[in-house]
Amino acid sequence: MRKVIFVVISLAIGVFIGNHLNHFLAIKIKDKKLPQPLKNINETTPRTLKLRMVDMGGVGIVTNPKDWGNSYSHNTRRFENVFLTEEPFVSREAFEKVFVDYCKYIDHTAALGFNAIEIPGFLKLVDFKLLGSGREVYAPDSVYIKRHEVLRHFYRRFFDYAQQKNMQVFLKTDMVALNGALKKYFHKNIGSLDVENKKFWTVYQKGLQELFTHFPQVRGMIIRVGEAGAVYNRPGYDYGSELLVRSITSVQKMLRAFLEVAEQNKRFIMFRTWSVGVGEVGHMHTNPHDYKKVLGELDSENLIISTKLCQGDFWNHLPLNPTLFRGKHKRVVELQARREFEAFNVIPNYLGPLHHTALNSFLQHNENIHGIWLWTQSGGPLRRGPMMTYPFHGLWLWTDANVYSSAMIAQNPHEPVEKWTRSWVAQNFGEDEKVITTMCELLQDSHQITAQGLTIPTFARKYIVGLGLEVPPVIYCYWDIVDSSTSIASHLYFVSRNNIDETISEIFALLHKIKEKRKAFSIIKPKITKGRHWLPAIERSLAYQENLFETLAYHKKFLLKFYQWVDNGGTKDNWRKAIESYHRARKTHYEKYKGNLDFPAYNFTLADFGSHQALKSLWVIWLARILVIAILTILVLYYKGKDFLASTAVIATLLLWLFTSFTAPTFSCINTIAFIIYFVGLKKWIVPRTHFSKTMLPLIIFSMFICVILSLRGPFYFWLNFWTNDSFRLLLCGVSSLCILGHICIVLTNNFHQSCPKLLMVLGVLLVFYGSVFTIGGFENMLACFNDELLAIPGMTSRILGITTHLNIPTVLPYYVLYMGATLCALGIIPCLRKGSIK
Template sequence: MRKLQMIDGIGPFFRHYDKKRINWSKIPFADIETDDGLKAEVLKSIPDDFLTFVQRTSALGYNAITLDDVAHLVPCDQYPKNLQRKISAYRELFRRLMQVADEHRMQVFLTMDVMFFHESVRPLIKGNRDLANGWLKDNLDQLFRDFPLIAGVIMRFGESDGVDVKGDFRSELWLRRPMDAKQLLIRLLPVFETHQRKLIFRTWSVGAHPIGDLNWNPTRFDQAFGDINSEALIISLKYGESDFFRYLPVNPLFFQSRHQKIIEFQARREYEGFGAYPSFIGWDSAKIMKDLEPAENVVGMSVWCQTGGWGKRRQLTYLRNSSLWVEFNTLALARIWQGRDVHEVIEEFRDRYLPDVPREAFLDFLTRSEVVIKRLLYVAEMADQRLYFRRLRLPPQLFVYWDRIMIDPIIKKVLAVFVHDRERALNEGREALENLREMIAVAKENGIPTRGLSFQLATFEIIAMAREYYFDGDKEAPQKLSQMKEEYKRRFRRNYSVIIKLGESRVHRVPLRWILKLMLRDRSRYRMVDQVITIRLLWLLHPLARKFRHRIGPKFASKQAMGIETLLK
């Protein structure tokens, strides 16, 4: 099989989306529809934008593209008439897009959640897993008969629609045990084999239910996939055991079995600015791909150049207001996957986009940028630690998440537990900020585009001052932060949200240290306390967490993603 170089193609569907903060996890179906069809401006712009996107990415060697989603392309007699008309319009539009992709030798893969539901079909399924699997099997069989250009389907099982998602279909976490996944695959794979299509099963999960550690737990992995032997099955893994963060070694599950696998990367860094400023991942990605060389049957990679996260930035990669730095990462991932050295990739990018910039200056710029990202967005001492809560490998970022900076005395106390060398943390932050200023000077002196750098500097100055607060480097940090926040909001419309909650916390250090020691572990293997307390006992509390979600954790956690209570299921 020709190795897959897959890229997400959802960007063209966001041209007319005008909400302040965008959920980039899926096409905003509800916002591109009328009561019984699709908006005229959408039907006009999407095919042209899609052609542009396909031309640009296929020229880099990408040979497959992903589109959302199966639910909106398969008709059902039980659906109401207006939904059937919408599906008819989607089918016509997607045929045009698939033809464009095919003309540029790009395979089309459709995404889907397991499971998606419309209220009209619930009486057919009756909450029965076997009936649901059969209904989905029939849907996929019809899909492949109707759309011969579809190469396969990508199934997401461990994450469902966020609480902010609107529309005719809602997805739910349907698979709860490894055996549920196995039964689903056994039921569906014959359809894929008959039609010679690929079923790409994503292991990513937010940690809900017993199957929630499938993305890192070898036992769970074997329970779900161990007895399945099908050329139609491809298992998709993120490069690390957590989300798209730095400081993560390659996921050991790539070496767990001989199943076909693909690796997921993110060019548009949702936790590192969404493309607003430089965040080059070439060196990290090259190391990951080097570490993967002993793994058997890695048949492709999947690159997200638009998908992922909640943020205010409005760039559409290769289309409108495109980020130079996302395009750089997209090029770099393609070339490194093709066997090119990172320095060769940097040279190709410079020759293509910045031919007048001196080689040494551009390398200096990127090197400093690497220091800025790794030493200011992350606290290195904490990021180097391997921490698990219940079924999740915790992210190595703590107080900067998506486009939010959280400044809170509780976070300060948590950092005090895990970061022992405060002086190192302060010095790394200060040195990183100085590197950012030097980086901007290098850009100005050598013709490197400076767009976004003033925004990065203002944002990272707040992050650096937050670090001073967290590690007691500047006693006046709380007052300075409030002033910086007001000035920052005046200067930048598409800014980070700076959430400041200062004052004395009721959480004292010694109890918190004990609680964190109880709740968190520094290895993947479960302890007895996890089995008894953090998994079983906390599971009993998730209905309360749902009821009081607005009072637990950051406010945005109750309005975005799946709700904080999902972590306790």
């Protein structure tokens, strides 16, 4: 009877865990309301947007070929050769060169009708002299004081020239902005970086007042709280930021403190709602309810809320941002001219129609739309894209089309966008009617072509919730990273599985459109009378687009056909032919563009890793079947023998390597060591030889269960069902719970008073081992390494904010594991020492 009760309880625990896992991983699919061109625009009340702001473009960004193409850092390293870490703190020669570019950029954007510029800076310009005695943060002879005085002098030249050209200046900073001295001050006076403490924000409040006093030219401060940390900080430079403002309370206290200063000085605080799903305020960017919850109580004429135009990041296939259709605050719409998720705009990618639709839609519903903020350069990992800085270096032509049209639309939102498209083409290519018509058609179709080429359209057109969050429509190809993680590939297939052939046909039909555009351009090329210096670059751009999209098309075909086989079985010829075509296309892509800084090759590393694992599926399946036979043989021949424990250990180790297709050496080696620690502990200290068979039986059954799954269609079959099948997850959790708890129960029922402390000690050693591995190797680094080997979750998660931030995992977890392991060891070793039972 007790065995029946134990089985029922174990299964109940498994089902409980399975249900929670199903709730977290449940896939929800629904249609999206994507932006459509407006038919009726109110022309009787045209509204020129008051604020038309740009970023700094390519000003101060060094285009060094030796330093391009290797990093996913989001730090643009603007001014890195101008502002020095040591005295004299500024290279005058470098500054003068940058200042010339700055003046050209101001002249260029002001001529287009922009009237404001965003310049990064805050912490490097203030000394916190209004705080207490004025020496609270920096000593009078501090290197910070000396540096800031020099920097203020040079920044003032930026501000003065912008003011001469009637360009308002907004400074930009991440919060929490920190350096070494400021951290010491907080820990000394507050005890920690407590962002919910009013005293914490008083420090920044004093700094902001000092800034406004120093610089009457500065119109306001832009604040972002949603992204910060190492990926944005400049290595070796004692100024950076930390992602700490995650709660509603901290946001409100921060803004109230800053607004108090802004109101006194008649300046503005521009708060960005960008929050990337992190913390309590993680969805204020796209969710009107959360937006109101966070910002609804704030009411100030000096507050401007800045928000991206779409319901997410600057991805394609997204609805317009619902928070921009309502609200009492002044609103600024963020636009990106150099689209980071669309080949960084090195291919034709015209956003005029989208921006026209978005701005007019918002204006029709929200009278508080105050302006736009156009990013001509900002966004994403700059040096992973083409070596292009607007408007100074590389192929910035396609970006310029977006800059021009956005400027014109902001000043004349009621005018048809076709007017500005035609105007830009005529200015850049001449007045020939055939040239204008062909180039306008190329531009008008370009964004749709680009969006389809870089996504799997049937997936991108749907609103997908999975993995506990909204899945980006561009997740298949994020920046230049072509993904092959089992979680994403399973979702891509799951959404498309009812029309795989139609999806593949649509993917390849796009290549025909691109070829037609190339042919049309070659016909009009001789008739182009202006901007002929652009023609070679345009031809290379169109050729690059065709090659890239063809390579991606073959990879998409392989991915969909392979998962179709994993799901349904049948012939393997379709996906094997597709994988060969993909490998040929990728090889050609690398031969043409690897090392090319103007048209860089995409990163197919993870895609190749996935295809190599797929090719191993066939022999992994047969090895799994052989292992099933081996397990059955061991159960028959050695179940009562002395070699049963060793056999179980060997099977578990083989299964681990087999489950990872022998392609995860770090993950497999670390867990193999853990297995050895556990099985040696069982043999030496806990389980009598006569009980080996009974103790190991649940683990053998669990190994058999996993082997049977692998023997069907390999590890991908396990992962496909894990990510998409509720029933499978319930079964997996039920069997796992039954076998693991059964094993522990059997261990403890053999002389409980002796076995329990020894088991605690062995488990403690295991926890210390894992805690040490993750502490020494670095928690984030080890998670990223494991993920790249296992292809579990998207590779981009470790390349943006990091897996710990995305999944909200405490970074101190390895230390907790170490402490817990040490505690278990102590709890286990003390009774054993008293009894003298450790031998």
